[in-house]
Amino acid sequence: MIAAMPTYAFPVAPQVWSPYPCPNMPARRVADSAQEAALKASAEKIEQSLTLHTGIFGEHECQRIEEFVDVTAMRAATGQFRGQYTVDATPHRTKYFFGNGYTYGHGKRGNEELLPVGAVDPIPVWIEQFVVQPLVEQGIVSKGWIDSVVMNDYQYKGQIVAHVDPPQLFERPILTASFFCPAQLVFGASFDPERTQPPVYVQPLPRGSVLLLDGYAANDVTHGMRPEDMFGTRRCSIVLRHVRRDAPKLGFPQVQDPQRRCLGEEERSRLIREAQGSWRDPTNTIFYEVQQLSVEVWKVSEGAEEREHKATWRMYPREHGLVCNGGVLDSIRGSPPERLEWKPLNKQENDDHHHYNFAFVWQRADNQASD
Numbered sequence: 001m002i003a004a005m006p007t008y009a010f011p012v013a014p015q016v017w018s019p020y021p022c023p024n025m026p027a028r029r030v031a032d033s034a035q036e037a038a039l040k041a042s043a044e045k046i047e048q049s050l051t052l053h054t055g056i057f058g059e060h061e062c063q064r065i066e067e068f069v070d071v072t073a074m075r076a077a078t079g080q081f082r083g084q085y086t087v088d089a090t091p092h093r094t095k096y097f098f099g100n101g102y103t104y105g106h107g108k109r110g111n112e113e114l115l116p117v118g119a120v121d122p123i124p125v126w127i128e129q130f131v132v133q134p135l136v137e138q139g140i141v142s143k144g145w146i147d148s149v150v151m152n153d154y155q156y157k158g159q160i161v162a163h164v165d166p167p168q169l170f171e172r173p174i175l176t177a178s179f180f181c182p183a184q185l186v187f188g189a190s191f192d193p194e195r196t197q198p199p200v201y202v203q204p205l206p207r208g209s210v211l212l213l214d215g216y217a218a219n220d221v222t223h224g225m226r227p228e229d230m231f232g233t234r235r236c237s238i239v240l241r242h243v244r245r246d247a248p249k250l251g252f253p254q255v256q257d258p259q260r261r262c263l264g265e266e267e268r269s270r271l272i273r274e275a276q277g278s279w280r281d282p283t284n285t286i287f288y289e290v291q292q293l294s295v296e297v298w299k300v301s302e303g304a305e306e307r308e309h310k311a312t313w314r315m316y317p318r319e320h321g322l323v324c325n326g327g328v329l330d331s332i333r334g335s336p337p338e339r340l341e342w343k344p345l346n347k348q349e350n351d352d353h354h355h356y357n358f359a360f361v362w363q364r365a366d367n368q369a370s371d
């Protein structure tokens with residue numbers, strides 16, 4: 001006997017029609033709860049790597065800062081910034097870069113590079129004084145650490161799409177101070193019109209608050225602000241960051257380790273040619289005489305008549321540059337260069353983030369008396 005066929009002829013939902021009991025249902029429930037658990041775990045990690053400070057900027061402080069934001073907008077509108085890349089105005093938000101600017105935007109994701117000095121204006125004194133200084137006084141950042149500031153001035157319908165602040169450019173934590181209307185920062189949310197993926201975590205940002213993003217929240221999940229996350233018609237965020245010492249720089253070879261960039265024959269010959277002659281160290285006590293590939297090192301002591309011969313070094317042309325006494329010269333600026341920057345042959349860690357890591361620096365010395 002063949003089982004009787006269903007007699008109904010109207011369309012019904014597949015689960016009613018299916019010969020299997022409760023198709024999909026159990027499996028989907030398992031998947032849903034696994035995903036739910038993952039989202040919950042993610043939300044917890046986000047929460048744990050965020051710190052919100054409220055009450056650093058009170059009503060009076062907010063008002064003063066907001067007045068300076070207005071002045072900044074006015075200065076931009078009247079073309080008073082010198083840096084070519086200080087101001088980036090789009091219909092619903094204007095971005096200002098201070099201290100250090102970088103390439104960004106479509107096609108740049110993951111490949112952002114620092115702009116050369118002078119491309120953006122320095123950090124304004126009012127930001128140092130009224131935004132950074134209170135954070136230093138509260139022990140939230142150390143003095144001098146903030147060397148890159150981005151100010152976002154959002155108008156009605158303003159947004160910043162989901163992103164991760166370029167990890168190759170900026171140290172963590174990332175600090176964001178909020179002014180004018182309150183808003184919320186959403187983590188892990190999609191920005192498609194359907195809002196397919198709702199936020200995994202929502203962080204309210206009251207006026208005058210300072211949010212620190214670190215660890216997981218800064219690196220492993222996106223953050224952004226959709227138009228519906230702004231509760232008013234104008235919001236300004238001031239993003240405070242520290243540039244990594246090894247951040248990639250626009251127009252410079254993408255290799256931080258000098259031992260890995262191979263120079264052409266031309267370039268190597270030029271290094272040798274330009275290194276010829278007399279050099280001195282920045283303290284004016286050590287002198288170097290370069291002839292061909294040999295370097296005579298002389299010391300001049302205070303009050304002494306005669307300079308003292310200290311050593312003879314040899315320069316070794318290598319694939320990646322000229323190697324001499326633990327330093328490598330892999331590039332020169334200017335012709336003739338006034339300064340040779342020898343990088344350490346063995347990359348070493350240097351805790352002083354404010355200085356480049358040179359093994360030694362030579363400055364051009366004339367053959368006459370030292371200046």
Ligand code: OGA
Binds near residue numbers: 223224
């Ligand atoms: C940013 C950013 C958030 C904000 O500029 O990188 O995440 O609150 N801004 O404006």
Ligand code: MN
Binds near residue numbers: 223
């Ligand atoms: Mn960001």
